[in-house]
Amino acid sequence: MVTEKSAIFIIFGGSGDLAHRKLYPSLFRLYKSGFLKDHFAVIGTARRPWSDDYFRETVITSLKDYFDDEEEVMKEFSKHFFYQSHDVNDSEHYIALKNLAAKLDDQFKAGHNRVYYMAIAPRFFGTVAEHINSEGLKTADGYNRLVIEKPFGRDLDSACELNGNISKAFPEDDIYRIDHYLGKKMVQDIPVIRAQNDKFEEALNNKYVSNIQVTLAESIGVEDRGGYYETAGVLRDMVQNHIMQIIGAIASIDPKAKDAKVIHKNKCDLFGSLKDLTPEQVDTNFVRGQYDTDNLDDEKAYRQEDNVAEDSNIETFTAGKIEFENDRWSGVPFYIRSGKRMPDKSSRIDIVFNDNVTDLGIKANTVVTLLIERTNDHSILINGIDYKESAQDFIKFPEEKDFVGAREAYESLIIDILSGNRVNFTLWDELRSTWTYIDAIRERWDSQTPDFPNYVSGTMGPDAAEMLLERNGDSWVWDD
Ligand SMILES: NC(=O)c1ccc[n+]([C@@H]2O[C@H](COP(=O)([O-])OP(=O)(O)OC[C@H]3O[C@@H](n4cnc5c(N)ncnc54)[C@H](OP(=O)(O)O)[C@@H]3O)[C@@H](O)[C@H]2O)c1
Known part of the structure; x- marks a missing residue:
């Protein structure tokens, strides 16, 4: 049975390869199957100064590589997409993100749920997680889940350092480490x-x-x-x-x-x-x-x-x-x-x-x-x-x-993230x-x-x- 999910996704690295090749097609599949319907929005962030309209065009263009003849549905889907230019080191930008997320939450009635998706280089994970915390992006009455992609470090020492940085800002139970296998x-x-x-x-x-x-x-x-x-x-x-x-x-x-x-x-x-x-x-x-x-x-x-x-x-x-x-x-x-x-x-x-x-x-x-x-x-x-x-x-x-x-791997994992099911993610103790x-x-x-x-x-x-x-x-x- 399909149960509609509600969340605001903030995709750091929203203009990048992972986002366009894997995340947007998977979100689109979830939209078509009804897991995502009315109560969600996606904020793409990256440094380049894109408009919402341009961002939506890039999303539709990447969807066309995977889906045929569904332009109308793609257009409706893309209305849930918004772009916020952002540099990971600039505190002001996080405040802008927070305000946009709050506005979209009201507009789409997304239940104050937030998915922070790190589709950026691992060296930024700590900085972004820290700012999400310090600039008050987390909501009090919804969930706040951080998604990170491998590589989770390049050896035990760097994995410990990475983990130390993100775990200052997010408890282990809210960290979803994706191993798409x-x-x-x-x-x-x-x-x-x-x-x-x-x-x-x-x-x-x-x-x-x-x-x-x-x-x-x-x-x-x-x-x-x-x-x-x-x-x-x-x-x-x-x-x-x-x-x-x-x-x-x-x-x-x-x-x-x-x-x-x-x-x-x-x-x-x-x-x-x-x-x-x-x-x-x-x-x-x-x-x-x-x-x-x-x-x-x-x-x-x-x-x-x-x-x-x-x-x-x-x-x-x-x-x-x-x-x-x-x-x-x-x-x-x-x-x-x-x-x-x-x-x-x-x-x-x-x-x-x-x-x-x-x-x-x-x-x-x-x-x-x-x-x-x-x-x-x-x-x-x-x-x-x-x-x-x-x-x-x-x-x-x-x-x-x-x-x-x-389902396709990312689609299935995104459902798990939205459902709070951590079975298919990698835990820190396993990594150690x-x-x-x-x-x-x-x-x-x-x-x-x-x-x-x-x-x-x-x-x-x-x-x-x-x-x-x-x-x-x-x-x-x-x-x-
Ligand atoms: N691509 C894959 O298939 C794949 C597979 C497994 C794991 N991963 C992991 O996923 C992550 C993203 O990989 P990717 O291949 O999508 O990389 P990518 O195509 O190089 O994209 C990186 C993104 O980060 C943004 N960015 C770079 N510097 C920034 C900054 N200072 N502030 C804000 N945004 C910044 C870039 O946009 P701007 O230049 O406009 O800022 C771009 O949107 C990495 O951790 C990678 O290891 C990727």
């Missing part, structure tokens, strides 16, 4: 699938699982994001957040839990049991790579991309073996892999069972694959075959109505554990000079990624 349908469906399939859930532990593989592969290179990538690399960009959250969905206990606090505690406990890495274990358990040009010279090497240093040692590929020390998962390798310029785009979890599963009536060495990017119901494979045709009855796909996420783990890898890597580039564009990464599994007698399920 947590808005993806399959990632949200994993607990539902686990909760509704007793035998599958019974088999998800070290007695029955040989290994679990998480692959987030892209066929494209860094495109125009070379500058950002030079400060990140795939370890920070994909592993610390997306891959860890996917592991959280498949490996934390009690998928039937409904309470956000319990769900987060279970995830925190899991991340708290990540097995520490010595520098030598980083060398044996983690592989890094950087793409070279393909042999045809059709594709540039990473070092030839715009805004990338000619001698860059940033990794565009990583594979690794993550282990946990807890009753459920000790001894089970979680192999992870993510890279750019791999043969195909693929986001998947492969759960490889051992031969003990015959005790549960499951065929020995069964592989269950959960495809993350699919949007229809053909997103589970059993031994490579669509589960519906596999004639195995130990896993059933729940009814569509039981699924949580049937995952950054500690990632920092150990980064520190070791930064102390050594890699032999880059070391894989050809369009391939599965360096050979060492295959050997990592072969050493344990395992192999990647997804192989070219």
Whole structure:
């Protein structure tokens, strides 16, 4: 059932890429489905001096990239959009924002609810949060929710600093850290699938699982994001957040839990049991790579991309073996892999069972694959075959109505923000554990000079990624 929501959105960075490519199309979908109707307004802010009319035109132009023939609806939708020129460091501008928000709240009867969305560079998050507080933008009788986008820091120290700054102004319960993988349908469906399939859930532990593989592969290179990538690399960009959250969905206990606090505690406990890495274990358990040009010279090497240093040692590929020390998962390798310029785009979890599963009536060495990017119901494979045709009855796909996420990721996450549902957001305690783990890898890597580039564009990464599994007698399920 659709319940209309009321709020004034203040989007810092309202003229930027994230806002136009992700936020406005998602808000439009929510408008069309009735979650947003009469009682909302969007204030876009950025330094450039746009008028309301010009801002609305930019919103409509970006919507046209995603929707056809709906110009009248777009025009009606855009009447909820307003622009306020703003520099994050200027206190006066916050007063202007506060007054505009109050006026629009009266006009649209938005219930004094505020969503402060940081679609700006992370270095501004602290300043903006502080000013929202000090200039009195928060309302007394509605909610005040702060939304921030990854990256949440670049290591534990910077994440602590960032968190320290924003938590002076907003309590943890009002901070919504977006990891858009947590808005993806399959990632949200994993607990539902686990909760509704007793035998599958019974088999998800070290007695029955040989290994679990998480692959987030892209066929494209860094495109125009070379500058950002030079400060990140795939370890920070994909592993610390997306891959860890996917592991959280498949490996934390009690998928039937409904309470956000319990769900987060279970995830925190899991991340708290990540097995520490010595520098030598980083060398044996983690592989890094950087793409070279393909042999045809059709594709540039990473070092030839715009805004990338000619001698860059940033990794565009990583594979690794993550282990946990807890009753459920000790001894089970979680192999992870993510890279750019791999043969195909693929986001998947492969759960490889051992031969003990015959005790549960499951065929020995069964592989269950959960495809993350699919949007229809053909997103589970059993031994490579669509589960519906596999004639195995130990896993059933729940009814569509039981699924949580049937929407585009940002759309689903915005509904959660408007509903005060924090299940699908990243909490600070989770970040602390995952950054500690990632920092150990980064520190070791930064102390050594890699032999880059070391894989050809369009391939599965360096050979060492295959050997990592072969050493344990395992192999990647997804192989070219
Ligand atoms: N783009 C994505 O797909 C994506 C994905 C994941 C996360 N993110 C995160 O989302 C955030 C925004 O990224 P983006 O790609 O949208 O960046 P962007 O296109 O560069 O937009 C940045 C916005 O910030 C505004 N801005 C810059 N300096 C400002 C200042 N001093 N005061 C007020 N506004 C200022 C810019 O407008 P003016 O120049 O007019 O001020 C612009 O609207 C970043 O934290 C990024 O890491 C983005």
